[in-house]
Amino acid sequence: MITSCRHFVPLLEPFRDGELSPSQVVEVEQHLGECELCTERVRLGEALRVSLKQVVRADAPLTAAFQERIVAALAAERAREERADSGRDTQPRMLSWRSIVPIASAAAVVMVYAASAKNRPTDVAGSRADMYASVTPQSVEKLLEDLVQNHERSAAPQFTEQALLPQLEPEVGVPVRLPKFEQYGARWEGVSVVPVSNQRAASLRYRIAGHKLTVYVYDASRFPVRTKLKERLVRDEPVYVGSRNGVSIAATERRNGVGYAVATDLNNDESAELVASIY
Amino acid sequence: MIRSARLSSKAFEADALTELPALLGVATRLTKNPADAQDLVQDTLLKAMRAREQFEAGTNLRAWLIRILMNTFINRYRRGGLERSVLEGPDADPLADGWISSSTMESMRDPEAQALRPMLASEIARALDELPEDYRLAVVLSDVEELSYKEIADIMGCPIGTVMSRLHRGRRLLKGRLYEHARAMGIVGPETEIGPSRQPVVDLDSYRVKKAVSS
Numbered sequence: 001m002i003t004s005c006r007h008f009v010p011l012l013e014p015f016r017d018g019e020l021s022p023s024q025v026v027e028v029e030q031h032l033g034e035c036e037l038c039t040e041r042v043r044l045g046e047a048l049r050v051s052l053k054q055v056v057r058a059d060a061p062l063t064a065a066f067q068e069r070i071v072a073a074l075a076a077e078r079a080r081e082e083r084a085d086s087g088r089d090t091q092p093r094m095l096s097w098r099s100i101v102p103i104a105s106a107a108a109v110v111m112v113y114a115a116s117a118k119n120r121p122t123d124v125a126g127s128r129a130d131m132y133a134s135v136t137p138q139s140v141e142k143l144l145e146d147l148v149q150n151h152e153r154s155a156a157p158q159f160t161e162q163a164l165l166p167q168l169e170p171e172v173g174v175p176v177r178l179p180k181f182e183q184y185g186a187r188w189e190g191v192s193v194v195p196v197s198n199q200r201a202a203s204l205r206y207r208i209a210g211h212k213l214t215v216y217v218y219d220a221s222r223f224p225v226r227t228k229l230k231e232r233l234v235r236d237e238p239v240y241v242g243s244r245n246g247v248s249i250a251a252t253e254r255r256n257g258v259g260y261a262v263a264t265d266l267n268n269d270e271s272a273e274l275v276a277s278i279y
Numbered sequence: 280m281i282r283s284a285r286l287s288s289k290a291f292e293a294d295a296l297t298e299l300p301a302l303l304g305v306a307t308r309l310t311k312n313p314a315d316a317q318d319l320v321q322d323t324l325l326k327a328m329r330a331r332e333q334f335e336a337g338t339n340l341r342a343w344l345i346r347i348l349m350n351t352f353i354n355r356y357r358r359g360g361l362e363r364s365v366l367e368g369p370d371a372d373p374l375a376d377g378w379i380s381s382s383t384m385e386s387m388r389d390p391e392a393q394a395l396r397p398m399l400a401s402e403i404a405r406a407l408d409e410l411p412e413d414y415r416l417a418v419v420l421s422d423v424e425e426l427s428y429k430e431i432a433d434i435m436g437c438p439i440g441t442v443m444s445r446l447h448r449g450r451r452l453l454k455g456r457l458y459e460h461a462r463a464m465g466i467v468g469p470e471t472e473i474g475p476s477r478q479p480v481v482d483l484d485s486y487r488v489k490k491a492v493s494s
Binding site for chain 2: 036051053055070074077
């Protein structure tokens with residue numbers, strides 16, 4: 001009995017989990033017909049499985065409110081996609097990017113507030129999708145151009161003390177924190193607030209293995225750069241990547257409404273990796 | 280072009296929504312906090328929606344979504360990855376749970392509900408949450424979400440053998456914990472009270488004695 005149990009016990013869990021080959025299943029079933037102890041092992045395992053299912057489902061009740069929240073978030077994402085698509089494919093729209101900035105800023109304030117609350121109201125997500133709809137491909141192109149030009153300029157940074165970073169928040173509209181690039185051997189050189197299109201972004205300067213690296217921190221709701229860049233996933237995080245004028249740009253948007261873009265003369269894969277590492 | 284994109288996003292959304300209970304169950308077990316779990320599920324679904332072209336049709340959508348959920352969880356809450364159990368390593372003895380007799384196992388079950396006896400079931404949530412994180416995840420993904428070993432290995436980023444060992448150890452710890460609880464509640468008696476007429480107890484000592492004799 002023990003000898004055969006010793007052979008079969010390691011097979012009982014894969015048997016229950018449906019991971020055995022058909023011939024092994026036959027073997028195990030034959031043993032179960034003869035062995036009360038192993039049969040009881042399988043039954044207890046099954047009882048445990050049923051109870052685990054009940055417990056895990058009961059502890060995570062699917063409320064109507066949560067379902068509605070998810071459906072609304074997905075609908076807003078779909079609307080955003082469709083509008084981004086039509087922004088790409090059609091001629092410029094009536095509203096220019098500049099003229100909607102006041103609306104956008106107002107919406108952005110709501111966004112930041114909403115992002116800090118646990119449940120993000122769906123109408124806010126919708127208004128963000130509407131904002132994106134009014135962006136023209138040209139205005140976004142201008143935005144990207146400005147990011148590249150500022151990167152290429154070599155003006156001295158406004159300051160180099162990290163302790164002063166929180167003071168930039170009112171100017172930029174979002175908290176400015178230093179990305180942790182030490183793992184890539186990057187050295188921080190300083191920060192400036194720069195005009196980009198008619199917005200303002202924090203421009204953090206780094207040096208990485210002799211290459212110049214600029215990281216922009218901005219209010220993502222006002223910088224629709226992703227609509228002109230190509231989406232890819234880095235460790236399942238979406239990042240938006242493209243090149244302009246030999247400079248690689250990679251952007252990402254965080255849940256709290258903060259956008260980050262890196263401009264480098266590294267390649268697109270490296271820029272994507274850098275921006276994906278920011279949290 | 281736009282029309283087909285919209286259609287596919289709608290179809291994807293409909294499929295993804297059917298996995299909401301599974302995602303929320305896993306997220307709740309990972310975060311141990313309902314509000315964080317809900318945020319985690321929302322982020323997961325938005326990411327999945329944006330990356331839906333990378334989903335291979337015909338593969339398990341639930342497994343794919345849970346993989347995104349895991350990565351999101353690790354990025355946000357656990358920058359260093361999952362909490363690893365200190366008990367990793369080959370499993371020395373496949374009969375290690377042999378000390379529970381068949382009659383004891385039988386009395387831990389509720390034959391009508393096909394589940395554990397209700398008094399034990401209420402203990403499960405606590406026992407589950409006290410498991411090392413990677414054991415807990417393996418058990419939930421297999422027993423509750425019914426993923427295959429291969430799918431669990433992909434999600435946890437480890438070989439299939441490690442999944443099997445984590446599952447086995449996790450389940451064994453759960454059973455041991457429930458057995459102790461059953462003893463404390465008087466649901467089962469101590470093993471020594473089981474008479475010789477009952478199914479013989481396969482305990483470690485007798486196993487070792489036999490092994491010593493035969494070698």
